[in-house]
Amino acid sequence: MDVTMVGLQNAGKTSLLRVLSGGEFTIERPAPFSGMWERYCRGVNAIVFIVDMADPKVLSVAREELHSLMAQPSLRGIPLLVLGNKSDLPNRLTVDELIDELDLAEIGHREVSCYGISAKEETNLDAVLEWLMKWANK
Ligand SMILES: Nc1nc2c(ncn2[C@@H]2O[C@H](COP(=O)(O)OP(=O)(O)OP(=O)(O)O)[C@@H](O)[C@H]2O)c(=O)[nH]1
Numbered sequence: 371m372d373v374t375m376v377g378l379q380n381a382g383k384t385s386l387l388r389v390l391s392g393g394e395f396t397i398e399r400p401a402p403f404s405g406m407w408e409r410y411c412r413g414v415n416a417i418v419f420i421v422d423m424a425d426p427k428v429l430s431v432a433r434e435e436l437h438s439l440m441a442q443p444s445l446r447g448i449p450l451l452v453l454g455n456k457s458d459l460p461n462r463l464t465v466d467e468l469i470d471e472l473d474l475a476e477i478g479h480r481e482v483s484c485y486g487i488s489a490k491e492e493t494n495l496d497a498v499l500e501w502l503m504k505w506a507n508k
């Protein structure tokens with residue numbers, strides 16, 4: 371099971387890795403900056419894209435980076451899990467709003483899921499593990 375996690379600065383990559391490690395799955399290789407995402411994502415079983423759903427300022431850049439990554443022919447068909455992190459913060463988007471803001475309906479050629487989570491309060495991480503498990507043997 372090879373999973374890559376990508377996301378802009380401050381999205382919560384390190385925090386999520388910390389709470390998930392020790393579980394059945396370890397997501398490896400958090401890709402440093404977006405210019406390297408495609409290389410990190412080639413050949414993996416699944417891609418996890420994490421975004422701060424409580425910071426409206428980052429959404430348009432996140433949308434652009436995500437869509438340009440998903441347009442890479444080398445990544446066609448790889449399932450995508452979008453995680454809206456920081457769901458514990460009061461000004462966060464709803465999952466439906468996040469789906470809308472990130473234009474997830476426009477992403478084709480793959481399975482796309484989107485959950486709201488909090489790495490800080492460890493909310494909804496069971497759904498993340500379940501999703502990873504579903505793709506582990508494909
Ligand atoms: N409220 C809240 N804060 C969070 C959550 N997850 C992470 N943070 C905070 O957000 C900040 C960034 O978290 P990191 O895990 O370092 O984010 P990152 O994506 O690894 O950031 P870079 O390594 O700089 O790219 C830290 O101050 C975390 O404490 C969360 O679920 N809720």
Ligand SMILES: [Mg+2]
Pocket residue numbers: 383384385
């Ligand atoms: Mg980090």
